[in-house]
Amino acid sequence: MDDALRALRGRYPGCEWVVVEDGASGAGVYRLRGGGRELFVKVAALGAGVGLLGEAERLVWLAEVGIPVPRVVEGGGDERVAWLVTEAVPGRPASARWPREQRLDVAVALAGLARSLHALDWERCPFDRSLAVTVPQAARAVAEGSVDLEDLDEERKGWSGERLLAELERTRPADEDLAVCHGDLCPDNVLLDPRTCEVTGLIDVGRVGRADRHSDLALVLRELAHEEDPWFGPECSAAFLREYGRGWDGAVSEEKLAFYRLLDEFF
Secondary structure (H helix, E strand, C coil), X not given: CHHHHHHHHHHCCCCEEEECCCCCXXXXXXXXXXXXXXXXXXXXXXXXXXXXXXXXXXXXXXXXXXXXXXXXXXXXXXXXXXXXXXXXXXXXXXXXXXXXXXXXXXXXXXXXXXXXXXXXXXXXXXXXXXXXXXXXXXXXXXXXXXXXXXXCCHHHCCCCHHHHHHHHHHCCCCCCCEEEECCCCCHHHEEECCCCCCEEEECCCCCCEEEECHHHHHHHHHHHCCCCCCCCCHHHHHHHHXXXXXXXXXXXXXXXXXXXXXXXXXX
16 A cells, blocks of 8 residues: 555645545545645555445546536556545535534535435446345445444444344345435535535445435434434424425335444444
C-alpha cells in the first residue's frame, strides 16, 4: 500500500494530504487540498480493494442516470492494492446539526433523494444487492469472523455471529420490492446545500444495487430517530415518510425494516 500511496502522491504534487478519521470502509481515506481543487483518495489492500473498484463503477453509472455523485478522477489496482480518486462534492452532511427551521427540509430532501433512486429502472441496474447475494455474503462474514460484534445495535448487544445469522434466516422476507438502492442510505452519506437543503451529492456508494427499497428506508428512518441525533426525531421521520410516499402506492413494512436493520449488522 505504501508504494501505491507514493505513486499517487507523485501524481498530485503540491497537495496537502489529510487523513480522514471517520472513514468506516476499511480503506485509507485522504482529503487532498491544493492545485485549485479538492479531492478524496481511498486506498485499500486487495480484499477491501475489490469494493473500491466496484464503487468506481457505481459512481460512473449513477452519474450517467442523473444522480449527483462525486466525479471519478481515476481508479485502479494491482495484485495487492486498489485506489480511487474522486472530486470533492460541495455541501453539508445531512447528519450535521441543522438549525431547527431547516430540519424538516433536510428530512424532505432525504426522502426526495430516496424516491429518485427508487424510481430508476432497477432492471437496467448492473449491480445486484438482492437477498440472493447479500444473505450468502452475511454468512461468509460470520464464517470469516469479520462481523463487528462490538458495534451491534442496542437490542442485539452480546449476540454471536451465529445467532445473528440464525435470526437473519428466520426472518428473511418471502418477497422483495426491488428498486435501485444506495444500500447505506444514512444522513452522513448525503450532502446538502446549506442554504437551500437541495441534494448536492451522494457518497460512499459501494453498496448501490438492486435490492428491496426497505434496505434504504430501514437505515435512514433509524438514523432520523437515533438518540445520538436528537435534533431530528418523530416529526422528521413523519416528514420523510410523507414526502417519500408521494407517487408510491405501497406501504412501509415494519417487519422488513427490522430485517434490513439486522442485515446491516453484517456489513
